[in-house]
Amino acid sequence: MDLLAEYPDLPARLADAGPDELLRTGRLLQRIDPADLRAKHPSLPAVSAAVVGHGTLATLRTALTAEAARHGLVLEAAVGDFDGYVFDLGDPGSMVYQRQPQIVLCALDAEEVFANLEPGWTAEDAGAAADALAGRVAGLAERYVAHGTGVLVLNTVPLPAIHAHQLVDHRSRARLGIAWRAANTRLLELAAADPRIVVLDLDPIAAEGVAVHDPRMSTYAKAHLSDALLLRYARQAGHLCRALSGRTRKVLALDLDNTVWGGVLGDDGIDGIEVCETYRGEAFRAFQRVARQLGTQGVLLAAVSKNDLEPVQQALREHPGMTLREDDFAHVTANWQPKSDNLALDAFVFADDSPYECGLVRAELPQVAVVQLDDEPARHVTKLLRDGWFDALDVTAEDRARTALYRQEAQRSSFLQRFDSIEEYLAGLEVTVDFDAARAEHVPRLSQITLRTNQFNLTTQRLQQSDVQARLDDPAHLVLTIHAGDRFGDNGLVGAVFARRSADRLDIDNMLLSCRVFARGIEQTCLAALLRHARATGVREVHAGYVATAKNGNVRDLFPSYGFAVATDDGASRTFRHDLTDVIEPAPHVRLVTQLEGASR
């Protein structure tokens, strides 16, 4: 792997990388001269940084190198000497003032406080030492503000149990806790007082269960903050570097079905989606509240969904339990085109529960940050906030008014453009369709599909299990199941075709497909297979129908677009005929598995 040449690919490759991969990549990148990176990729923004502090800081530098690459930034980092931050920030001749980097990270840890306390120390002794540290740092920060030109990043110092619990009585521990927090408060106040000082509060990270202290690394390598904590620190610092380079993310594009609300609006209806009261509804409400909270601070919310625009607007306006309302969104885009068509720019963060949609956006728009949610809505908030995509140095009054501003200016068009470059993504998706005669064990699911599917449902014939079983038992009927999968996993039984044979004629009674798997060639492949099977088994003409409902307008032209002639059309229902002389090809990127006679390509 040539990291120098492939540096521009790293944002995509490191987007969801775990700690080991980040550190490995950081170590390898540190062996590349930033000057070579800049020469090779002159369009990438560069950020200069200094890393100083009390203990060994190799991991912080490594992690920061990886995080910069993750944002497509070329990092020029200098590391201060071990335990050298007082000199680095205090002496005008130090590398900090000579180089004047854009960002200076000064990593503080608790060992500095406790190292000089002799056995017999009390809560007051430790408190005084902590206060002395805060005072020393305050003086250095003042000096930096006067003589430095960049942003100084400090941190609060979580109190490790290995120190606090050396005091055996709870009263002493309480006094230590008070003094310790007072010292941290003093540090935090530095940030409140000056816009060029940032204090990363590490307590919320420690509260998530990230170990602050690694005894072996602290003892043997003098690395007093754990790698796990420094990785999280570096992630925040990486976002600061991004903000300093003027590339803050500004837009949160949200999928709707199973992201903003539970269920599928098109199938379940406004009354069927979950946004409050039920267990899952409460989880989605919590997510909506957080999205709204971000919106009040200048993050533009955009809704992107495969639903029709009208029901989406209706749900946002009229659903009594909805937290997010139409006015909270700068833009509501709901259409059936693959979603990446509606997104652009590196200001976007896209959140969706569907691996398919997330993969599509990653592949087509690598500059968009993707928050991959899943089918556990209780974790949506954690996943949305974890990376810190909207971290900013400051939020201004203009930021807070931004949504209203954009709403005034936004064109409320539905962006109904064709998406041309999707073939490449689909080819890599490895879609597999298993299209075969149904068996008895499929009956419950087949019935459920006919009862629940509203959008891709050509004639909306609802079938109870006994109806499905009756067709299965009748040799004149064809009941065909559509199983789909792709490299993200198995989608399960996602669709069905119901048809009847009589002499040399085949009538397609209905075709259904779950909205989770639209627009990726599955319907084309199944229709092609069905038509080939019909021709191979002596059928001379295939008939099909469409019966309009409030929700299935999108499949009105399905049959004509795959070679069927319109036989009748009274507006509400249409019939089609195919003479099998010219049968469509299956979608080229879909692998078809079928036992149906003559159906394979």
Next chain:
Amino acid sequence: MKTFEEFVGLLQEELGLPITLEQAGGSLDAVPGWDSMHLLTVLVLLERQTSRQISMPAVLEAGSLRDIYELVTA
């Protein structure tokens, strides 16, 4: 990772160090770009993979990659 060659290969991959087998057999001082901090991180990774604890002081006191390999596989 079973052989010394595989161990050196792992370090090359994880640390980006262009160590030759000849260098790997000699003193650590002769390994260009050697950084013991990075080595410790890799050892932690190895520990997780093998569910075994490696003595960090012993590794830090080791004089050659061969010595470290023996500690890791002991």
